[in-house]
Amino acid sequence: MAQREAHNRRALLEREAELAAVDDALAELTGAGGPARGGLLAIAGPAGVGKTSLLSEVRTRAAAHGCTVLSARGGDQEQQVAFHVARQLLQPRLAGGTDAEVRETLGSWYGIVGPALGLCTADGPAPDPQGLRDGLDWVLTHLAVQLAPTVLVLDDAHWADQQSLNWLAAFAPRADELDLLIVVAYRPDELPPGADAFRVLPGRAGHRPIGLAPLTEAAVAQLARDVVGPHADDAFCRECWAVTAGNPFEAVELIAKVRDRGLPPDGTSVHLLRDLAAAVKGSGLITRLERLGPSTVRLAWAAAVLGTEVRPALAATVAGLGTETAADCADRLREARILTGSRTLEFVHPLIATAVYRAIPDAVRVALHGQAAWAVVDAGLGPGAAARHLLETHPEGDPWVVHQLRAAAREMLRAGAPEAARTHLARALREPPPPGERAAVLYELGCSSQLLEPSTTVNHLRAALEEPIDDPELRDGIHFRLSQSLAHSDRLSEAAEVVAHAARTATNARTRLRMQSEQFMWDAFRADEPDSPSRSRRLTRLADRLSGRDLTERYIIGLRAWDALLRGEHTSTVLRHAGRALEGGLPWADEGRGFEVPVLVAMTYLYSDRPDRAEELFATGIADFERMGWRGAHLSFGYLLLGYVRYRGGRLAEAEELARDGLRLAERVGRGTPVQWYSVAVLIEILIARGxxxxxxxxxxxxxxxxxxxxxVTFPDAQAVHGELLLARGLHKEAAAELAAVGRRLDPRGMRNPGWCPWQLHLALAEAHDAPQRARENALDAVARARQFGAPSAIGHALRVAAEVVGDTDEGLTLLAEAVDRLTGSPSGHQLACALVAHGSALRRTGSTVAAAAELERGLAAAVRCGADGLAERARDEIAALVPRPAPGAHPAPAGGRGAR
Structure with a gap:
């Protein structure tokens, strides 16, 4: 340790500016001279330029400032080990207590981040990658707060595993909000694209990382004289600098070799320096290693294959050496400044590790990785540790290899690393697996790709179905996943056909019913369903004879409730079936089922004027998603549709906030995804309502x-929302064309409920200018449909729009009065505000100023409560118009005159 500290001090020559930046950052972090503030320090430079030495000094100075230090290092051989760096950073701070203490510390995040950090085994559904990343954010934030001030040091970030690096790159901007300083060092030419954020994030050094330059001739001369003595002459020192190009690592190693060999530090040794420098790296290093003997070489190879923090006993096993022989070899490697450490072995510098690894003959390297895989499994380190070695071996049709890779993939999937799981399974497929296992491997490969590339999942699952499958549950699972992946790729007709075929060929009655339920669901969402009325009739007949004894039956009953809503059956029918579906429970986060049917059932309550019940269901669903770590598309849907519930209830400001949360989460899922369409449609409707x-x-x-x-099919219907936006912009012809297209799409399918999609009402408003008679017919037909459905909010909305189309006639005033009456008894605060303002405006225009004032004041108060700013402004304008204004040129009557009476 003393030798390494001395090495670090020598290697920190000419790093005054960099250390000053570190001191400034630590001073700000600890609040010296002002409020505490964290941030990011990025240090970039080529291999051997002194990044590790600088980070070692950062750790020392951070500890001297009273900071907690979290430290990790990327490894060339550990890049395929998911969360390797995250474990180094966080596990030591969490793993010291009992399992109960860890559970208490992590709370609801225990089952989500615990497997990724190696704190527990996964026993539930896999979290999605975004959910896991949120969990890691919480853990690091929690530690940064509890242990503040905190310094996180990551060396060799270019070798960090993809999962950890992506997480830290996304988290880094938040350091400014915490008492947390993140210090990252990397080789700029080797930093993977996913970590580009480290290149551009504004840190303590501005918008660029701190770049480390080679040492000058004077600094190398000082190094030489500190080690070999002040009598080292200028020619010797100049040549030391020239042959190492000022690289600190190479200069220190060269000068150490001069000292160890007892060479005179003068002109007589200058001709030897170039060969000595070559021995520090590359082929020269390997030649020096080979001189130590074949057993020592094998131990060095084994250590290079195993990576960082190598257990001596494990290295001995991989090298095929006895305990005493391995210990002697380790001593020789330490004396040669190749390895360091005793309880664990580590290469003195990553450059040495890389050179040794690359020098291993190809066939030998593959064999050593295979031996390492067996050794780590025998040592109890598990299939995850073995998998990274098996990835480096050649396929040989070994069932043991397939078994270990599949087990490792399951670990990775449950730990929230589907990319790593996919890599392991793709390698297992190349082994190849025994013929009877190939379908299962393809199925698992498809599952691991589902969140990343649904289209790739489709290919894997279709290939799995072409294999012989003896297990009926496996075949059913493949059909289910395939239909899900097709649906999530916006290929709903294919999704429906997959489960329809599975239902036709099923030999088990419950399996057939399960597949029928899936087919009904995907058909319900299809915008191009060829015979929707026929499907509705079949669904009605089936659902009405089911009791709801299991989840499949309750799903079918729930779909019946949604279908009744779309078709505009009376709310009593809709709510009866929704209640039946919920009697035995409808889980939102069942890994073997989608969340679509629970969402549809919740929405039936919303459209049936029971937003309170809908909100209860969504709150339960969102809690389930968060508990399972499903914080991507699932949670986005939950938030945005909860926002839609608030919108329908007239709580527009809250609705907008939730919809924006949903859109923010949808952004993390990806552009062009269904959840993004939903998010944008909901938010547009809310913004229009707010004016x-x-x-x-x-x-x-x-x-x-x-x-x-x-x-x-979406809710709200995306095309109808687009038509509504065109109408709000005053583009009446374009809006009419868009909304008429919606009608041509929905009406033939029997989707006639204006409470769900009020396309007729918007179309009537768009046509009122150019085709008033057609507009009137559309509006009154929508009123009739709303009355059939029976929800007061739907009826009131339709009556208000019909009155606007009819105009300021007795009929129009009657319609508006009824609209106000209906909406007063509904939960739709925004629609009530619209009806009150419309009624008051119509009364003002027809001369009933007293009644108009009362309605407008009520409407203004309701609009303000809702957050409908545009409507409130309109109400104020209407109220102002009620005040009589003096005629041009007239003068106010004098006080007490006739004008006062």
């Missing part, structure tokens, strides 16, 4: 919210 049409227009432009629309 912010320009903002809604900009949002639609930003996300290309226009044709072609998704193949799935």
């Amino acid at each position: 912010r049409t320009e903002e809604a227009t900009a949002l639609a432009a930003e996300y290309a919210f226009r044709e072609p629309f998704p193949a799935a």
Whole structure:
């Protein structure tokens, strides 16, 4: 340790500016002279330039400032080990206590981040990658707060595993909000694309990382004289600098070799320096290693294959050496400044490790990785540790290899690393697996790709179905996953056909019913379903004879409730079936099922004027998603549709906040995904309701919210929302064309409920200018459909729009009065505000000023409560218009005159 500290001090020559930046950052972190502030320090430079020495000094100075230090290092051989760096950083701070203490510390995150950090085994569904990343964010934030001030040091970031590096790159901007300083060192030419954030994030050094330059001739001369003595002459020192190009690692090693050999530090030794420098790296290093003997070489090879922090006993096993022989070899490697450490072995510098690894003959390296895989399994380190070695071996049709890779993939999937799981399974497929296992491996490979590339999942699962499959559950699982992946790729017709075929060929009655339920669901979402009325009749007949004894039956009953809603059956029928579906429970986060049916059942309550019940169901679903670590598309849907519930209830400000949360989460899932369409549609509707049409227009432009629309039926209907936006912008002809297209799509399918999709009402408003009679017919037909459905909010909305189309006639006033009456008894605060303002405005225009004032005041109060700013402004304008204004040129009557009476 003393030798390494001396080495670090020598290697830190000419690093005054960098150390000053470190001191400044630590001073700000600890609040010296002002409020405490964290941040990012990125240090970049080629191999051997002194990054590790500088980070060692950072750790020393951080400890001297009273900071907690979290430290990790990427490894060339550990890049395939998911969360390797995250474990180094966080595990030591969490693993010291009992399991109960760890559970208490992590709370609800225990089952999500615990497997990734090696704190527990995974026993539940896999979290999605975003959920796990959120969990790691929470853990690091928690530690940074509890242990503040905290310094996180990551060396060799270019070799960090993909999962850890992506997480830290995304987390880094948050360091400014915490008492946390993140210090990262990397080789800029080897930093993977996913970590580009480290190159551009504003840190203590501005928008660029701190670059380390080679040492000058004077600094190398000082190094030489510190080690070999002040009598080292200028020619000797100059040549030391020239042959190492000022690289600190090479200079220190060269000068140490001069000292160890007892060479005179003068002109007589200058001709030897170039050969000595060559022995520090590359082929010269390997030649020096080979001189230590074949057993020592094998131990060095074994250590290079095993990576960082190598157990001596494990290295001995891989090298095929006895304990005493391995200990002697380790001593020789330490004396040669190749390895360091006793309890664990580590190469003195990553350059040495890389050179040794690359010098291993190809066939020998493959064999050593194979031996390492067996050794780590025998040592109890598990299939995850073995998998990284098996990835380096050649396929040989070994069932043991397939077994270990599949087990490792399951570990990775449950730990939230589907990319790593996919890599392991792809290698298992090349082994290849025994013929009877190939379908299962393809199925697992498809499952691991589902969150990453649904289209790739489709290919794997279709290939699995072409293999012989003896296990019926496996075949059913393949059909289910395949239909899900097709649906999530916006290929709903293919998704429905997959489960329809599975239902036709099923030999088990319950399996057939399960597949029928899936087919009903995907058909319900299809915008191009060829015979929707026929499907509705079949669904009705089936659901009405089911008791709801299991989840499959309750799913079918739930789909019956949703279908009744779309078709505009009375709310009593809709709510009866929804209640039946919920009697035995509808889990939102069942890994073997989608979350679509529970969402549909919750939405039936919303459209049936039971937003309180809908909100309860969504709150339960969101809690389930968060508990399972499903914080991607699942949680995005939950938030945005909860926002839609608030919108329908007239709580527009809360609705907007939730919808923006949903859109933010949808952004992490990816552009063009179904969840993003939903998010944008909901947010546009909310902005229109709030009177912010320009903002809604900009949002639609930003996300290309226009044709072609998704193949799935959405709520709200995306095309109808687009038509509503065109109408709000005053583009009546374009809006009429878009909304008429919605009607041509939905009406033939029997989707006639204006409470769900009020396309007729918006179309009537769009046509009122050019085709008033057709507009009237559309509006009154929508009123009739709403009355059939029976929800007061739907009826009131339809009556208000019909009155606007009819105009300021007795009929129009009657319609508005009934609209106000209906909506007063509904939970739709925004629609009530609209009806009150419309009724008050109509009364003012027909001369009933007293009644108008009362309605407008009520409407203004309701609009303000809802957050409908545009509507509130309109109400104020109408109230102002009620005040009589003096005629031009007239003068106010004097006090006490006739004008006062």
